[in-house]
Amino acid sequence: PPDVEQLGRATWTFLHTTAAYFPENPTPIQRTRMLGLLMALPVLYPCSYCAQHLGERINAHPPDLRGGRVSLSRWLCERHNEVNERLGKPLFNCSIKSTDERWKDGPSD
Ligand code: FAD
Numbered sequence: 001p002p003d004v005e006q007l008g009r010a011t012w013t014f015l016h017t018t019a020a021y022f023p024e025n026p027t028p029i030q031r032t033r034m035l036g037l038l039m040a041l042p043v044l045y046p047c048s049y050c051a052q053h054l055g056e057r058i059n060a061h062p063p064d065l066r067g068g069r070v071s072l073s074r075w076l077c078e079r080h081n082e083v084n085e086r087l088g089k090p091l092f093n094c095s096i097k098s099t100d101e102r103w104k105d106g107p108s109d
Helices: 004-020 030-042 048-060 066-086 096-105
Strands: none
Touching: 004 030, 004 066, 030 066, 030 096, 048 066, 066 096
């Protein structure tokens, strides 16, 4: 079976980076494809208990892609924090400044 920690780091890197670079004003196609990507995870993510928990959290907090990169980045950060909390890891600041600094722009100074 896959290494759940390595798979997790790689997947979060992909998802947070893709969210950070998602358009401010996504087209209907971009919104639909992003929704498909997110909704595929509870079905296909190759850690079954991770996939199941994510599915429960997505049902409780469905993503709204109309808000573009800012709201998607926050939504994903919140879902990641729910996993962090369960694992006893520190919570991340979900402001766009903080997620962009980590996943898009790097530190400003
Ligand atoms: P990770 O949690 O992988 O984070 C990588 C980097 O992201 C961090 O170093 C930090 O810079 C940044 N970061 C941290 N939190 C946030 C945030 N909220 N928003 C933005 N950036 C952030 N593991 C389990 O044991 N059980 C599970 O149920 C489980 N579910 C998972 C569900 C999904 C969808 C994914 C992708 C992973 C899941 N994992 C699960 C794996 C787990 O989340 C971690 O990836 C793994 O434990 C490695 O943790 P890490 O400390 O290296 O950092």
